[in-house]
Amino acid sequence: MISVRLPDGSIRKYNYPVTVADVAMSISPDLAKAALGGKVNGKLVDTSTVIQCNTDLSIVTDKDPEGIEIIRHSTAHLLAYSVKELFPQAQVTTGPVIDNGFYYDFAYHRAFTLEDLKKIELRMKQLAKKDEPVSCRVVLRDEAIHYFQQINERYKVEIIESIPPLEHITLYSHGDFTDLCRGPHVPSTGKLKIFKLMKLAGAYWRGDPKNEQLQRIYGTAWASTEEQDEYLYMLEETEKRDHRKLGKQLDLFHLQDEAPGLVFWHPKGWTLWxxxxxxxxxxxxxxxxxxxKTPIIMGRSLWERSGHWQNYRENMFTTESEKRDYAIKPxxxxxxxxxxxxxxxxxxxxxxxxxxxxxxxxxxxxxxxxxxxxxxxxxxxxxxxxxxxxxxxxxxxxxxxxxxxxxxxxxxxxxxxxxxxxxxxxxxxxxxxxxxxxxxxxxxxxxxxxxxxxxxxxxxxxxxxxxxxxxxxxxxxxxxxxxxxxxxxxxxxxxxxxxxxxxxxxxxxxxxxxxxxxxxxxxxxxxYAGSMPLWLAPVQVVVINIANNSSIYSNNIVKSLKKQGIRASLDLRNEKIGYKIREHTLKKVPYLAIVGEKEHDTQTVAVRTHGGVNLGVMPVKDFLDYLHNEVRVFK
The missing domain is CATH 3.30.930.10 (Bira Bifunctional Protein; Domain 2)
Incomplete structure (x- = not known):
C-alpha cells in the first residue's frame, strides 16, 4: 500500500505504484487535464514519474510559478524542434528558461533573419497543435554520447563529455526530436499554446568570447493570452520610456565610445541633476x-588597511606615480x-x-x-x-x-x-x-x-x-x-x-x-516617461509669442518668472504657433504660456499644460501663484 499526502493534508492510498498523472486523475479529470508536472517530496518532476513509496505530492498546473517554468522550458525545446525541421543543418546547443521567457542558441552557417523567425514561430504552432506526447528516457553517459554523435550534434556531445562517466543522462523526445535535458517537461506539446518569438542576438558558446559565436533566439511563453498581452504591453511601454532614447529626445545627456560608462550631461540634464x-x-x-569632501584618488596602503584592495581589487581603477600605487575610490x-x-x-x-x-x-x-x-x-x-x-x-x-x-x-x-x-x-x-x-x-x-x-x-x-x-x-x-x-x-x-x-x-x-x-x-x-513633475522639470515654462509685436511683453514675462525662481525660456521664432506648441509638447515642458495681441493688450497669458489642457487666460501674477502652489523650490 502506497500513501500519497496532498498539500491539504489529505492522504490517498494506492495498492500499486502510480504516476503523478494517475494521482491527478484520481482527484479529478479536470486536474488531470491541467497537470503539467508534480512536486514529489519538494522535487519538481514529470507527470509520468512513478511513485513507488509513501510520499508528499502536489500537482503542478499553469497556476503555479513552477508550471510556468515548465511551459517555458518545454517551449524552448519546441523552438529547437522547429529549427531542426526547417534548418536541418543547424546545430542545437543550450536553451534555458529566463525571466518571462526562454532562449535557445544555435550554430548555423548563415545568420537567421526576422523572416526566418516568423517561419520558426509558425512551425512551432503547427507542431504544438499536433499534441505530440513528450517522453523521457534515462540512458548511460556513453550511450547518450553515441546517440548525439550519430545525429551529428557535436555541441550536445561536448556537454555530455563534461559529465562524469557512469552518470545517467535524461533524454526528452517528442515527434522526431530528442534533446538532452534534466526536465521536467509538459506531458504533450498541446499544452504549449501561448508563446511568441521576440528577437535574435549573438552569443558565444558557453559564454566565452574565445569560443565560436552562436545565434540566440529569444522567446516568451505564458499560461494565458491575457498575461502575454500584458507582458508585451509592458515591453512596449518600457521601450517608450527608455531613458537613453528620452535622454536624446529631451537633450539631457549622451554617452560616447571615448568615455565608456561615463556621462556627458547637457544643460537640461544638468539642471535636472x-x-x-x-x-x-x-x-x-x-x-x-x-x-x-574627500579625495578621489588615495594610496594603496589605505585601501589595503580598509580591505578593499584584497576584496574589491578587480573593480578598482588603479594608477601609479613616483613608484607609489594609488586607486581611484570605488x-x-x-x-x-x-x-x-x-x-x-x-x-x-x-x-x-x-x-x-x-x-x-x-x-x-x-x-x-x-x-x-x-x-x-x-x-x-x-x-x-x-x-x-x-x-x-x-x-x-x-x-x-x-x-x-x-x-x-x-x-x-x-x-x-x-x-x-x-x-x-x-x-x-x-x-x-x-x-x-x-x-x-x-x-x-x-x-x-x-x-x-x-x-x-x-x-x-x-x-x-x-x-x-x-x-x-x-x-x-x-x-x-x-x-x-x-x-x-x-x-x-x-x-x-x-x-x-x-x-x-x-x-x-x-x-x-x-x-x-x-x-x-x-x-x-x-x-515619469520624461514628463517630470514641475519641481524637477529642467524647463518649467516656455513663453511662446504669436506675433512679433508681443515679443517685448513675452520677454518681460520670462524675466518675471525667473525672478520668482521659475525655470522659464522664451520662443520668439518666426514659426506657426501650432508647430511651436507641438515641439515643446514633445520636449515635455510642463506649461506653455502663449502670448498674442489679446494677451499683450490685457497683460495676461493663455496657459496650456503639457497634456494639452487649456487652463485659460490669466494675469501673470495669477499664473505665478498657480505655479508656486504646485512647485516646491528648495533653497
Missing amino acids: KQVEQYLRHRLDEANYLEI MNCPGHVQVFNHGLHSYRDLPLRFSEFGSCHRNEASGALHGLMRVRGFMQDDAHIFCTEDQVIAESVAFNALAMSVYKDFGFQKIDIKLALRPKQRAGTDDIWDRAEQGLREALAVCDLRWQELGGEGAFYGPKVEYHIQDALGRSWQCGTLQLDFVLPERLGAEYVAKDNNRCRPVMLHRAIIGSMERFLGILIEH
Missing part, C-alpha cells in the same frame, strides 16, 4: 548631517573614516553624521554597461554615521523615516525591504557578523517593517538593508542601503573617548538613499 542634488542637500541639512567609506580620525572625539560628539556627494569609479565590464543604469563613474548621496552601539537602532529608525519620505517626494509609493547577509568572502569574525545582522533585524522590527533576507549578498565588511523602489511599470530598483559595520572602524583605527575615559570603537552606519545619482536619474526619467 542639480534639482535632485539641491533637494537632497536640503533634506540632509534638516537631518543634521555635516557635508564633507566608494567613499575609507575617506570618511580619515575625517573622523582627524581629531579625538568624545562620546558627547556622537552620533556624528558625515555626508558627501562623492564621485566614485568602478571598473565594470564593458558588456555590463547600460546607459545611466550601469556606469563606471557615478556620484553617490553617500553618508556615514559614527555612533555607539546603543545608538544604532535610533539612527536606523531616523534614516528609515528620512529615506521613505524622500522616496515619497520623488513619487515612489511602494518600497520593498531586503536584508543582505554575510557573503563567503568577508572581513571580521562570525561573532561580529552575528551582532551586526541582529542589530539590523532589531532596527527593522522597531521601524515596523517587513523584510526578505538574502543570504550571502551583504558587503564584505557588513550586512545591509536594501530599499527597492517600484516604478510606474511595477519594476523594482534597488536604490537605498543601510549597512552596519563593526569591521572598518577596527581596521582603520577609529576611536572615541567613552564616559569612563577609555578609548572605544564607534559603530559605522553606511547609508545612501538614492545610491548612484546617475542611475536614480535614469529611473526617474523612465518612471
Whole structure:
C-alpha cells in the first residue's frame, strides 16, 4: 500500500505504484487535464514519474510559478524542434528558461533573419497543435554520447563529455526530436499554446568570447493570452520610456565610445541633476548631517588597511606615480573614516553624521554597461554615521523615516525591504557578523517593517538593508542601503573617548538613499516617461509669442518668472504657433504660456499644460501663484 499526502493534508492510498498523472486523475479529470508536472517530496518532476513509496505530492498546473517554468522550458525545446525541421543543418546547443521567457542558441552557417523567425514561430504552432506526447528516457553517459554523435550534434556531445562517466543522462523526445535535458517537461506539446518569438542576438558558446559565436533566439511563453498581452504591453511601454532614447529626445545627456560608462550631461540634464542634488542637500541639512569632501584618488596602503584592495581589487581603477600605487575610490567609506580620525572625539560628539556627494569609479565590464543604469563613474548621496552601539537602532529608525519620505517626494509609493547577509568572502569574525545582522533585524522590527533576507549578498565588511523602489511599470530598483559595520572602524583605527575615559570603537552606519545619482536619474526619467513633475522639470515654462509685436511683453514675462525662481525660456521664432506648441509638447515642458495681441493688450497669458489642457487666460501674477502652489523650490 502506497500513501500519497496532498498539500491539504489529505492522504490517498494506492495498492500499486502510480504516476503523478494517475494521482491527478484520481482527484479529478479536470486536474488531470491541467497537470503539467508534480512536486514529489519538494522535487519538481514529470507527470509520468512513478511513485513507488509513501510520499508528499502536489500537482503542478499553469497556476503555479513552477508550471510556468515548465511551459517555458518545454517551449524552448519546441523552438529547437522547429529549427531542426526547417534548418536541418543547424546545430542545437543550450536553451534555458529566463525571466518571462526562454532562449535557445544555435550554430548555423548563415545568420537567421526576422523572416526566418516568423517561419520558426509558425512551425512551432503547427507542431504544438499536433499534441505530440513528450517522453523521457534515462540512458548511460556513453550511450547518450553515441546517440548525439550519430545525429551529428557535436555541441550536445561536448556537454555530455563534461559529465562524469557512469552518470545517467535524461533524454526528452517528442515527434522526431530528442534533446538532452534534466526536465521536467509538459506531458504533450498541446499544452504549449501561448508563446511568441521576440528577437535574435549573438552569443558565444558557453559564454566565452574565445569560443565560436552562436545565434540566440529569444522567446516568451505564458499560461494565458491575457498575461502575454500584458507582458508585451509592458515591453512596449518600457521601450517608450527608455531613458537613453528620452535622454536624446529631451537633450539631457549622451554617452560616447571615448568615455565608456561615463556621462556627458547637457544643460537640461544638468539642471535636472542639480534639482535632485539641491533637494537632497536640503533634506540632509534638516537631518543634521555635516557635508564633507574627500579625495578621489588615495594610496594603496589605505585601501589595503580598509580591505578593499584584497576584496574589491578587480573593480578598482588603479594608477601609479613616483613608484607609489594609488586607486581611484570605488566608494567613499575609507575617506570618511580619515575625517573622523582627524581629531579625538568624545562620546558627547556622537552620533556624528558625515555626508558627501562623492564621485566614485568602478571598473565594470564593458558588456555590463547600460546607459545611466550601469556606469563606471557615478556620484553617490553617500553618508556615514559614527555612533555607539546603543545608538544604532535610533539612527536606523531616523534614516528609515528620512529615506521613505524622500522616496515619497520623488513619487515612489511602494518600497520593498531586503536584508543582505554575510557573503563567503568577508572581513571580521562570525561573532561580529552575528551582532551586526541582529542589530539590523532589531532596527527593522522597531521601524515596523517587513523584510526578505538574502543570504550571502551583504558587503564584505557588513550586512545591509536594501530599499527597492517600484516604478510606474511595477519594476523594482534597488536604490537605498543601510549597512552596519563593526569591521572598518577596527581596521582603520577609529576611536572615541567613552564616559569612563577609555578609548572605544564607534559603530559605522553606511547609508545612501538614492545610491548612484546617475542611475536614480535614469529611473526617474523612465518612471515619469520624461514628463517630470514641475519641481524637477529642467524647463518649467516656455513663453511662446504669436506675433512679433508681443515679443517685448513675452520677454518681460520670462524675466518675471525667473525672478520668482521659475525655470522659464522664451520662443520668439518666426514659426506657426501650432508647430511651436507641438515641439515643446514633445520636449515635455510642463506649461506653455502663449502670448498674442489679446494677451499683450490685457497683460495676461493663455496657459496650456503639457497634456494639452487649456487652463485659460490669466494675469501673470495669477499664473505665478498657480505655479508656486504646485512647485516646491528648495533653497
